Amino acid sequence: MNSWPIQLNLYYYDFLGDSILRKSVIAGNWKMHMTCAEAKSYLQEFIPLIKNIKDDRKVVIAPPFTAISTFSNHSDFDYLDISSQNIHWEDEGAFTAEISPKMLLEHGVSYAIVGHSEPRKYFSESDEQINKRAVFAQSSGLTPIVCVGETLEQRERGEADRVITRQVEQGLENTNPSNLIVAYEPIWAIGTGRTCEAKDANKICSLIRKLIGFDDVIIQYGGSVKPNNIDEIMSMSDIDGVLVGGASLDPNSFARIANYQ
Ligand code: PGA
Numbered sequence: 001m002n003s004w005p006i007q008l009n010l011y012y013y014d015f016l017g018d019s020i021l022r023k024s025v026i027a028g029n030w031k032m033h034m035t036c037a038e039a040k041s042y043l044q045e046f047i048p049l050i051k052n053i054k055d056d057r058k059v060v061i062a063p064p065f066t067a068i069s070t071f072s073n074h075s076d077f078d079y080l081d082i083s084s085q086n087i088h089w090e091d092e093g094a095f096t097a098e099i100s101p102k103m104l105l106e107h108g109v110s111y112a113i114v115g116h117s118e119p120r121k122y123f124s125e126s127d128e129q130i131n132k133r134a135v136f137a138q139s140s141g142l143t144p145i146v147c148v149g150e151t152l153e154q155r156e157r158g159e160a161d162r163v164i165t166r167q168v169e170q171g172l173e174n175t176n177p178s179n180l181i182v183a184y185e186p187i188w189a190i191g192t193g194r195t196c197e198a199k200d201a202n203k204i205c206s207l208i209r210k211l212i213g214f215d216d217v218i219i220q221y222g223g224s225v226k227p228n229n230i231d232e233i234m235s236m237s238d239i240d241g242v243l244v245g246g247a248s249l250d251p252n253s254f255a256r257i258a259n260y261q
Contacts, residue, residue, distance in 0.1 A: 010058075010143070010179070010218050022216055024234065025181055025241035026258045027060040027083060027145060028248025029113060029222075030067075039067040040074075042251050047076045049255035057241070059258045061248065062113050065099060072108040083111035083145060086119070089132035091140075101140030112137045113243075115171055116147045117187045127170035134175050145181040145243065146171055147222070148208070152188035160186075164204055168211045177214035183243040184208060189223025191245060195233075196223055202236035209238055227256040234260045 010023055034042065050059055062083035063071060071082045088098040104112065114137065115130035134144040148167040150160040164184070172180070184204050186196045198221075205219045221233055222243030233239055247253040 010181075011216065021056065022218055022240050024057040025060060025218055025220060026057055026260070027062065027111070027113075027181075027183075027220065027241065027243050028254050029062045029083075029085065029116070029243055029245050030064060030249060031085070031118070031245060032064060033249055034063060034067055036067050036070045039063055039070040043071070043074050043076070046251035046255055047074075047079050049251065050079055050258050051076075053079075053258060057258070060111055062111070068104075068107045068109060077108070081111060082107070082109045083113055084109050084142075085113050085116070087112035087114065087133050087137045087142065087144070089129075089136035101137060101142055105141065109142065111143045111145055111181070113183075114144045114146050115167070117149055117185060117190060121187075127167060130171045131173050131175075134171065134180075135173075138176055138179050143179050143181060144175070145183055145220070146175075147183045147185050147243070149185040149187050149190075149223070155186065155188065160204065161207060164207060165211060168208055172212065177212050177217040180212075181218045181220060181241070182208050182212070183220040183222045185222035185243060187223075191224070193224050195225070195229050196221070198229075198232045198236050198239075201233070202238050205236070205238035225257060227253050230257045230260045 060081045060083050062085050068082060084104045086099055088095055088100050091100045091102050114133045119125040134146050137144040148164055150163040154163050189196045201221045208219055218240045220241040220243045221239045225242045225244045226247050244257055
């Protein structure tokens with residue numbers, strides 16, 4: 001009752017418990033959805049639903065770049081953190097279509113999604129590029145959300161652990177695990193309505209934690225997270241949050257997810 005948690009970025013201390021606790025991070029990835037006008041009406045509906053959210057979690061949304069200022073200019077902006085959907089490894093230069101940390105920081109962005117399976121698949125993003133993005137995001141003061149995950153074929157061939165190990169070892173080289181989120185997103189569960197069994201997802205998240213060698217690293221699950229499966233997913237010991245695509249586009253669904261039990 002007398003506990004007095006101090007909010008840190010990804011952790012909080014409970015003085016009575018005398019320990020650092022991992023904060024869960026509930027992140028919505030809007031992908032290529034939402035104009036500024038749509039984002040504005042979303043926030044009007046969404047923010048009242050998360051105003052009383054518990055102290056043990058953070059809510060983050062990754063809107064398209066054009067809607068980022070709709071968030072940072074919103075009067076109730078404090079209830080949410082903003083993520084970008086990409087980040088480059090230089091502050092400026094001849095890199096058409098890329099976005100740099102200093103451009104994002106100017107708009108109050110604090111996270112950057114890196115290595116999502118869509119740019120890996122459609123734009124041949126490599127582990128080496130993902131690593132450069134993650135390292136530069138950290139050195140610029142942003143927290144990268146680095147996505148890893150196997151395809152259905154890799155899973156069926158029994159290669160999931162090997163693929164994840166490679167993505168973690170190469171993608172996270174020289175990153176600081178205390179300012180990092182890793183999202184385990186099995187590709188076959190993204191946008192398909194087919195969620196990975198919570199226990200199977202937990203096993204891979206535990207493998208990722210061991211590979212990183214830092215107990216307090218924040219590890220999310222992503223792939224068809226919905227209001228009806230969030231409570232089970234969040235009950236798993238090694239899952240510290242979720243990265244939500246489709247269900248984050250509806251303010252009521254995403255608020256239910258953020259207010260998981
Ligand atoms: P989904 O997407 O929730 O629509 O499956 C997850 C993601 O791509 O991060």
